[in-house]
Amino acid sequence: MTTPADLTAVTEPSPDERQFDDLIAADSRIEPRDWMPDAYRKTLVRQISQHAHSEIIGMQPEANWITRAPSLKRKAILMAKVQDEAGHGLYLYSAAQTLGTPRDEMTEALIAGKARYSSIFNYPTPTWADMGAIGWLVDGAAICNQVPLCRASYGPYGRAMVRICKEESFHQRQGFEILLELMRGTDAQRAMAQDAVDRWYWPALQMFGPPDDASPNSAQSMAWNIKRFSNDELRQRFVSMLVPQAEVLGVTLPDPKLRLDEETGQYEMSEIDWTEFNEVLAGRGPMNAQRLQRRRDAHEDGAWVREAAAEYARKQAAAREVAA
Ligand SMILES: [Fe+2]
Ligand SMILES: [Fe+2]
Numbered sequence: 001m002t003t004p005a006d007l008t009a010v011t012e013p014s015p016d017e018r019q020f021d022d023l024i025a026a027d028s029r030i031e032p033r034d035w036m037p038d039a040y041r042k043t044l045v046r047q048i049s050q051h052a053h054s055e056i057i058g059m060q061p062e063a064n065w066i067t068r069a070p071s072l073k074r075k076a077i078l079m080a081k082v083q084d085e086a087g088h089g090l091y092l093y094s095a096a097q098t099l100g101t102p103r104d105e106m107t108e109a110l111i112a113g114k115a116r117y118s119s120i121f122n123y124p125t126p127t128w129a130d131m132g133a134i135g136w137l138v139d140g141a142a143i144c145n146q147v148p149l150c151r152a153s154y155g156p157y158g159r160a161m162v163r164i165c166k167e168e169s170f171h172q173r174q175g176f177e178i179l180l181e182l183m184r185g186t187d188a189q190r191a192m193a194q195d196a197v198d199r200w201y202w203p204a205l206q207m208f209g210p211p212d213d214a215s216p217n218s219a220q221s222m223a224w225n226i227k228r229f230s231n232d233e234l235r236q237r238f239v240s241m242l243v244p245q246a247e248v249l250g251v252t253l254p255d256p257k258l259r260l261d262e263e264t265g266q267y268e269m270s271e272i273d274w275t276e277f278n279e280v281l282a283g284r285g286p287m288n289a290q291r292l293q294r295r296r297d298a299h300e301d302g303a304w305v306r307e308a309a310a311e312y313a314r315k316q317a318a319a320r321e322v323a324a
Contacts, residue, residue, distance in 0.1 A: 024225055029155040032098040040224055043217070044154050045099050047226070049106045052092035053117035056110075057291050059085045061125040062134060070128060077174055078131060084167045091160040098156045111296045119277060120203050122285030129182055129189075129196035135175015136245070137197070137204035143168045144238040145208065153225035176245065183250045190250075197246075198254045205269075206277045208235040239267045 013021065016035035023030055030036055059082050066082065069075035093103050109115035120138055125131070146165050152158040182193040209215055209231040221227035229237070239258070246253050257270040279285065 024153055027153075027225060029158065030153050031155045039220075041099050043221060043224070043226065044157065045096055045101050048092055048096040048099075048157055049101070049109070050116050050118075052089045052096060052106065053110045053115055054121065055085050055089035055092060057117045057121045057295060060291055060294055061121055061123070061287075062131060064125050065128065065131050068128070069131075074178075081135070081171050081174060084171065088164045088167070091164065095154075095156040095160045107299065111292065111299055113283065113292055116281070118207060119280040119285060120207055122280050122287045122291060123199070123203055124287055127192050127196060129179065129192040130200070132175050132178030132182060132193060133196035133200040135171050135173075136179055137175070137200045137242075138207070139168050139171035139175060140241065141204045141207040141238055143172060144234050144241065148228035148234075149226075151225070151228060176249070179249050179251065193249075194251055197251045201254050202272065205235055205238070205272055208232075208238065210274065236266055239269065243267070
């Protein structure tokens with residue numbers, strides 16, 4: 001039988017737990033060497049590795065246009081942008097590794113189709129204007145999501161996000177500029193830009209995740225200072241950033257109900273199609289199979305590079321041993 005005294009003994013926090021709670025309460029950082037609850041570690045590994053996978057898979061829709069960019073300048077910019085995304089993946093895998101999960105394990109989960117990545121990258125990029133819409137809307141949504149993560153309680157994650165956010169803001173500007181140039185061009189170019197915005201607008205809004213009342217893990221992530229704003233708050237922030245920029249571009253955001261409520265300062269908008277979101281998330285989006293296959297092929301094609309790097313490291317270590 002359990003007496004109230006036993007219960008107190010069970011729920012009394014250990015010195016480690018107390019230290020963790022104090023660090024969180026003081027809005028300080030948790031570092032890899034610090035004790036942390038298993039659930040905190042698990043949540044971070046899941047979030048950071050999903051984020052890393054998204055950066056890596058996210059290279060594909062744009063890499064699709066590198067060989068067909070309309071000028072040398074555009075090609076150079078697009079290559080730099082796609083390369084940045086690879087770098088983001090690497091910082092994030094490194095941050096996740098500090099939590100004790102090996103990189104190989106994360107890669108295996110991705111290519112086996114067991115790990116999630118942002119559903120946005122399962123849409124096709126049929127026209128050059130998609131490069132503009134992705135930069136403006138997808139990288140734009142990423143910035144809204146990620147700027148608060150620079151203050152995430154887990155040190156390696158927060159620090160990785162600082163650099164990532166600087167690069168994301170270049171990505172958004174280059175997308176905006178592609179659209180601006182198209183909107184100042186011919187009727188056909190304007191129509192192409194508008195069509196791309198129409199296709200990417202709703203998936204970009206879905207990037208913030210389900211509405212707050214259907215997002216059960218958010219409260220815990222906020223209590224741990226990983227997440228700082230709710231999904232709906234971030235979505236509002238994103239739309240309020242887009243509206244004036246859409247005006248400058250001369251594009252229409254494809255939501256007839258979009259309207260600023262002067263009293264609340266909030267944007268009213270149409271219902272988001274969560275059935276579509278869930279379908280894409282479940283692997284049934286237009287490009288899921290192709291994206292995973294491409295990643296699998298790249299992994300296999302890269303086997304010799306990994307082997308050569310491991311062999312080089314082995315030889316260097318052996319040489320150091322001889323020298324010592
Ligand atoms: Fe990125
Ligand atoms: Fe980006």
